[in-house]
Amino acid sequence: MQAINTTWVLVSAALVLFMTPGLALFYGGMVRSKNVLAVMMNNFVAMGVVSVLWALAACSLVFGHDLGHGLLGNLSLAGLGGLGHGLPGFGRSGASPLAIVTFQMMFAVITAALISGGTTDRIKFPAFVLFIACWLFLVYVPLAHWVFSPDGWLAHRGVLDFAGGTVVEINSGFSTLAIVLVLGRRRGWPSEGMAPHSVPLSLLGVGILWFGWFGFNAGSALGMNGVAVYAFINTALAAAAGLLGWLCFERVREDYPTTLGAASGAVAGMVAITPCAGFVTPMASLVIGVLAGVICAMAVRVKFRLRYDDSLDVLGVHGVGGLIGMVLLGLFATRSVNRAGANGLFTGGGFHLLSLEVMAAVVTVAFSFTVTWLIAKAIDLTVGLRVSPEDESRGLDLTQHAESAYSIGGMGRIGN
Amino acid sequence: MQAINTTWVLVSAALVLFMTPGLALFYGGMVRSKNVLAVMMNNFVAMGVVSVLWALAACSLVFGHDLGHGLLGNLSLAGLGGLGHGLPGFGRSGASPLAIVTFQMMFAVITAALISGGTTDRIKFPAFVLFIACWLFLVYVPLAHWVFSPDGWLAHRGVLDFAGGTVVEINSGFSTLAIVLVLGRRRGWPSEGMAPHSVPLSLLGVGILWFGWFGFNAGSALGMNGVAVYAFINTALAAAAGLLGWLCFERVREDYPTTLGAASGAVAGMVAITPCAGFVTPMASLVIGVLAGVICAMAVRVKFRLRYDDSLDVLGVHGVGGLIGMVLLGLFATRSVNRAGANGLFTGGGFHLLSLEVMAAVVTVAFSFTVTWLIAKAIDLTVGLRVSPEDESRGLDLTQHAESAYSIGGMGRIGN
């Protein structure tokens, strides 16, 4: 049985790993052609930096023996050693502990990478690298311990979060809000047009995210069982419903259902189902997906009024989608799907679960926002977060990486 | 054992889900740059609409208890409930019923999506959505019940169809023919050039399809066993042989082996092996693949003579490829590969299987074409299938979705 569970977890880990290049494409397609490589690079460098730091120490701080009060793990698993004794708090019948922490590594990578959707077009590359290194230890690691480790204080209180509605989604959304407030708006935003330079690239990215999300959610069962199957179908249905929800909103609001809207809606649906995937029925997933699609479509429009430049809507889609998921989990969770779960408001469980979920969401918002804001401010005051106005106008690809994304014209790169 | 089978089926389901974005790219690359998003959107919206309808009712009509004569299932599984008792007609030792219907959901999605390859560049978006919703219930669902449900009348008679040569391939091909006859030709076709706007995008799409097709075919064993392994290698070999077959035909006929030909040949090979995958030997797969490559390469040229505008050759590749597969299955099937199968003409089984396969193919052609034609006609007479000539010439991306696919020039989107 351990072999099957490990197989499933490793397959899922590969799928989640693949999500980060998918995200790079999703983001890369949405920016202007002078900043494509820079935002993709932020994603790729997260794969490098976060993985290495995870193996060295972060993994242990999340899943090592609790240091007390469920606040942080110790360094017993540093360097991925000491796993022979299993993961503290996890049973021994599940997947291989090394497989589980590998799977979890991919979560840390993509959560960090998500933030680049807010900071795109204006963040210095070295500052971004420094930022995610600090942020991993000061924001991601504690939150992940609280929620994903059975000894974490939130998990311990009975907060349900199947695959990271708090740790991944709300966290990335509100961390992004914090850093973009420090970073400031892109020059010219929102008066100048900053239309996506390649929507097909973004659609491809979403295709990869959709594919990978099955690993993300169903893999979070950490083995092959009935809950994994539910998590799988629920992910598929929430994505589908989210897509339709967003399109309907656009159709009503602006007359045109857009492809970028379809893509965004699918992502919103999957974000919202993330905490719920292994706890709700397929029919509830449809409801969750549709609501996420509609509400996130509204949420991404807020920034134009409040004038914070969350460039690719990490807050509007992941932050808000995560909140929706946590709240709806409090309504729809049912032990008929997962005996290790709980019942929600609509399923006979009263307000208990709902209040726990809301509490966890609020804690995450407050913690992520505050600590990220402090990190961003500290970096801004020391090495500086933002490129010069001239570099911003020439584009980050050239000025940060000495590269151009494309050279497709009949004359190739002119002048060569 | 159930856990292993379920693992395999879920992995396969994820792979098949990934095929639809792959198809979107394959199609998107082949159209002109003003219609890229529209055709990709047709694929993405199929992921939304078909999934939701599948969960609500279509799944049950396919796999629910037979209403009589093997014609249709009942609503016992509506909303994906009632699966605790297993799928009617399926044994209990296989994969989880919920996993199986999830896997099958992906088949319905991609079959609907395939049709967009014929209607591209001129179909109204709302009409396409309405069309696939109707078509799912009136065409796909009955056919799938007949063939995929053990209680279906075709399955019951002993028709073999491993992964959907009828339900997916012939069905999509002849449904496409029907709708394009109602829809009419693209303005300017075939006199005006309508060359692919990005062949690399199409090649990427085929790469994804190739990858996903392993789930499609080998996953149709609905568990991990010797038949799944055969289905896997047969898929790989038929794709390879199809690629070579198409290239050889082009080399002889037009002097140039093309990359789009290579891609199309691989698809043709995989289409033809779809009904055969778990019933034939690897050497037979090579023959099936090569024949599919050559014959489909000839088939796609027919439309220029008969003047129906099956824009991206759904009939020529999927319709014809599916027919080839069904017929060759009647020749090459062997019980040495799959004891639950039968022997074909070349393997000592006489004409019995061949006649069954041909019968099933003919039934599918007749049923798909007729019912789809009626649906298309009905929609055309009510809401209208086709965009205005002016919208067609400005492109569907702008006129249906208010988007442009690309904005890559040095000046970004000019005028912003």
Next chain:
Amino acid sequence: MQAINTTWVLVSAALVLFMTPGLALFYGGMVRSKNVLAVMMNNFVAMGVVSVLWALAACSLVFGHDLGHGLLGNLSLAGLGGLGHGLPGFGRSGASPLAIVTFQMMFAVITAALISGGTTDRIKFPAFVLFIACWLFLVYVPLAHWVFSPDGWLAHRGVLDFAGGTVVEINSGFSTLAIVLVLGRRRGWPSEGMAPHSVPLSLLGVGILWFGWFGFNAGSALGMNGVAVYAFINTALAAAAGLLGWLCFERVREDYPTTLGAASGAVAGMVAITPCAGFVTPMASLVIGVLAGVICAMAVRVKFRLRYDDSLDVLGVHGVGGLIGMVLLGLFATRSVNRAGANGLFTGGGFHLLSLEVMAAVVTVAFSFTVTWLIAKAIDLTVGLRVSPEDESRGLDLTQHAESAYSIGGMGRIGN
């Protein structure tokens, strides 16, 4: 247990199959826009030709009963028959033999495809096809027998090579060097600029390679067990470390860390970990990855001084990366990770393993280079390897395949 192992091997086989389209994109993005399709086509045609030849005979020559002295297999498995008796030398408890040879087929495909990275922009298409067919039998097959068959003479002596540091990496690198020496430099290289036409395409390709490499390495455990898990995490960490290593080198040397450098570094890390994946600890993988990133970044610069035109650095990344991996395996291998392995110099095993690894590397370099050079020379003297100067300047897409990769301008393909 066989079913689980087979599941893992088939999943891995699908992942490795997917690597070749990924490679096509990686390469396609790096060439100029007039040669994109040609280089992608070389990859796709390898999927066709090599697969078919593998099934017909190559597989048997690798894994069939040894003909003597561990030099070559016999034809007992030709046409993929005779597998019912298992693979000679492999135990019976592992994955299905048919699954294993399917998995191995994908290795042959991608190794052949890799060579196209050196020959791009100037090789005749038919010559390339002929070349890989000959090369498969004369170079790949013997090497694969020596290393991957338990009866091969290198394997027999105790050479460790987990997933093909010799057969795939060093082999492709030095075969490429040989053929490019025969083929000559691209006209205008290195004085004329030949910058990548689409870096995002290359990044996407690397994303796919990264994803697929988990199948490549962890699948080489040929089943699900502790070694597979190590191989998996080691691959992830070496890629991450390689990425950082290459970036640091660039930062120091040229001031700019580039995205293509990040992508190349990840590939270099995965190349180097290939022979080591199931034999070393995660911490050793970090060291191996970082060294590979830095050394390969240096190695790709050598060609400018020595003036051989290994266009996309197959030697610099795969050849050199493979050498690094083999040598470091001699240092870091540990039986604590894999009891079937051995200890290296730093882990108490003395010089024994190191000398074996170096010997195997040297044998591979000498054999690949020599035989490939002879094949290339023979083809060049008969059918000719290289296109005419005029065809080279018009681009291979048009002259070899009568296609253009892109037609994105506002006027579509002008003149149509």
Next chain:
Amino acid sequence: MKLIVAIVKPFRLDAVKGRLKELDVHGMTVTEAQGFGRQHGHTEVYRGAEYQVDFVPKIRIELAVDDSRVEEIVDAVVDAARTGSIGDGKIWVQPLDSLIRIRTGERGPDAL
């Protein structure tokens, strides 16, 4: 000699080329352009952000011709490019001091 410059709708290029061939004109140079004029642009929407695009794709054709043929060629282009709807474009004629064929160094009408 004169230089005729025509700004036309992209899908008329083929017709223009055909007509010129009939007139035995065997050379021209075209570029992609974007036009701003009476013809309306369009609106695009991405996640609720609306973009008003004022420019419309056009083709810019340059024809160097002998003085004697200017009228005839201008008329032919006007005729072939006309659809009758707004945005059909403009043609203008500019003086040329000299013209040279690079390959041979020929000058003037011979270089055409």
Next chain:
Amino acid sequence: MKLIVAIVKPFRLDAVKGRLKELDVHGMTVTEAQGFGRQHGHTEVYRGAEYQVDFVPKIRIELAVDDSRVEEIVDAVVDAARTGSIGDGKIWVQPLDSLIRIRTGERGPDAL
């Protein structure tokens, strides 16, 4: 009539268009161009190979105008396109023999 050609920095196009609208000029044709001049290009690096790119993206604007308005329009464009830093571009004026509106066949100033 005259043809005014302006080579400007891409991000100034909007300003130029705006200013021209104020002057009631309702037509122009623009193309993407690459400029070589005092303004420096940039260097790109791919796997250690350095590429010196001398050309800088520019927008080329063509405006056919009535003789009487040349000065005013040139001044407006100069004003709207100027940033004061190297590479702001050039404007030149060329004579036009004639101008025709394709849609109607109108000629001269009426065709604008």
Next chain:
Amino acid sequence: MKLIVAIVKPFRLDAVKGRLKELDVHGMTVTEAQGFGRQHGHTEVYRGAEYQVDFVPKIRIELAVDDSRVEEIVDAVVDAARTGSIGDGKIWVQPLDSLIRIRTGERGPDAL
């Protein structure tokens, strides 16, 4: 002042630029163009559909120069762009009424 326009083969651009630098000409504007002429286009095939593409990629170079230097520069461009095979392109010279440097407002030869 004069405007020299040269239509050349794309891969000759570097040579032309080099030669002009030698002559101390430090400014030009280039655009991608498609040429139709004696040089043949090519055929493309997609799933059996043949496309005859008549146009060939060209580079269009614009050089505003002082009258005194026209001959010398034209000769240099002809020389640098020539390969001797069909399709080498054309050069033509047009009169210029005036030229202005946007950055400074300088006019005439000083603006070059």
